[in-house]
Amino acid sequence: MITLHLIGIGTGNPDHVTMEARRAIAGADLVLLPEKGAAKSDLADLRRQILADVSDMPPPVASFEMPERDPALPYLERVDRWHDAIAARWAGAMAAHPRARDVALLVWGDPSLYDSTLRIAARLDPAPRLRVVPGITALQALTAAHAIPLNSVNGPVTITTGRRLRDDGWPEGAEIVAVMLDGETSFAGLAPEGIEIWWGAFLGMENQVLEAGPLTEAGPRIQRTRAEARAAHGWIMDIYLMRRRPG
Template identity: 70%
Template sequence: MRDLWLIGIGTGSPDHVTREGLRALSEAGLILVPRKGPGKDDLAELRLRIIEEAGATARVVPFDMPVRDESLPYQTRVARWHDEIAARWQDAIAGAEVDGPVALLVWGDPGLYDSTLRIAERLSPAPRLRVVPGVTALQALTSAHAIPFNTVNGAVTVTTGRRLRDHGWPEGAESVVVMLDGECSFQGLAPEGLHLWWGAYLGMENQLLDAGPLAEAGPRVVEARAKARAAHGWIMDTYLLRREAP
């Protein structure tokens, strides 16, 4: 593998894929598609649908995603998980004839709270990387709610649920976007003066949205998220919190 293309595909709608992304798919020689286990087949199916609509003729090679060892410390288990994913990429490619660049379809954008670039660094020999940007969860969320990402001259902090739980509201922050939060970490915040905008399955047919003062919207989101995860077997969501003007 001399060339590895990481193609951002947005947050669930095939319409999120840019013309550059479609062209890259049509020019790829081999496309890797992750399988994430029972109950998550629709994630692979969406990727296959995008590949078909792009008119790609490349060979599609699936690979099974490993499971993180939750018994290990966080940084250690993530590092080992990335090592194993890289090994599975190489095994999948080694078992196939490659005629042209290898492509991976990346949910959202390869450069925003996504580990694909860090996993690619583990490959040996190192391939030439090309990154095709995609629609981010930040864009999909604010567009779905028809709100601006920032206030006038205001800064936005983008963080994770883990950091929100461990460190609370970021010092000096006005607007906070939280990604990768499986525990609804906003529950640990004092809700006074905070407004919440939440979205799950953004861009997909089963998109869910809610918004309102945190004290009111927060409990609704916790309930809706639990029901959706039970129904679909997986969930991808994000939310924006903003301090209301005095």
Template identity: 60%
Template sequence: MIDNLWLIGIGTGNPAHVTLEGADALRNAAVILLPTKGDDKEDLAHLRRAIITASGSTARIVPFEYPVRDPDLPYMERVAAWHDEIARRWIAALGGQSVNGPVALLVWGDPSLYDSTIRIADRLSPKPAIRVVPGITAIQALTAAHAIPLNTVDGPVRITTGRQLRDGGLPQDETTAVVMLDGLCSFQQLDPEGLHIWWGAYLGSDKQLLIEGPLAEVGEKIVKTRAQARAEHGWIMDSYLLRRI
């Protein structure tokens, strides 16, 4: 049973992205649940451990194996079943015992943005007291790496996913869109006329990759670079900003 659950945003993998509040939370946690995602993504576990070490935390680290989504289920049903299983594995990893102190999870980026850890925590019964520590988002890391503002003057910003971009395209009245969770490079389905793209992967790390330019000119380069990087490292986290120029 978990009485207090702390969800700590850790940015995009650079230990320097962790805020002072986040580092303090790591030091004061009793247990840190650490997901493992197979040998091809061992880098992610190493990064989390490096962040824990850099914070000075002496919390007990409890690993749990991350489940795989069932591709045969409809999308929303697949995600719901996946979340149920993750919650079950948190409790199983703790051996069903109460923890004397806060249990922490390191959340990539910020827990509020395209991350389901808060929703998964809501599945726990009894529900613990939840504390959320904000972190640097991939959007912040992307715009900082390219040294660009997120929005145009007085302009709105759409934050969306590759799935949504494939299904609905980019509306003509949208000036700026940030696209996340896009393993299929869905920008390939857009009319590139007048679109500029700023793409980044492994943001804030020593593996960081950046490409920007008119979509018509750099789109293919992004697709090839992304595929090569994923093959080399076994995983990739990337995002991009599209803007009508």
């Protein structure tokens, strides 16, 4: 039976790769490496850099092209079919290396937090044995970069997506809201009074950028900075935390 190691590698800084993750990578027979086109080639390059850092003789790599989502489909059906297509690419890459028994996939952040790797792995047939190696999350990298706590004293934190924030507004009863997977700066649709925001992109990387402050002032700065960074790099990964002052 194949063991599929889903290894969290943090948010882009090779120093985020834990000792457990390094041992798992070094012990793999094969590493699956997604390619997302020339515009995002530095993501694949960073994974290769991590492999080289872990060992003088890193495991062999099986590259595969990431499929595209079909924008014509409804959102949930679009994601469901996309996950099927990714699972098929994994299966094809592993089938081309039939002797590999320990297969690794390097996952941004942590495989359990707003990441679909585990759901995709569940579609493989035959099902492999799964091992998850936790990684530093974008939330941890964001709060560390801004030197702030995630929560208030004894307070809850709501984690949501840009799509949900855009469609539903500020989550009912929430004090602190962390927003992931937001491609449209959905905070711009909120009434900004009384809200503070801490935003970061390319967290942990050399090109990390940060903004923070009252949403009335910081919101437009974030929109400009985000647009400039995306234009410069051809892609962007960002996250933000908002806190609403009581009263």
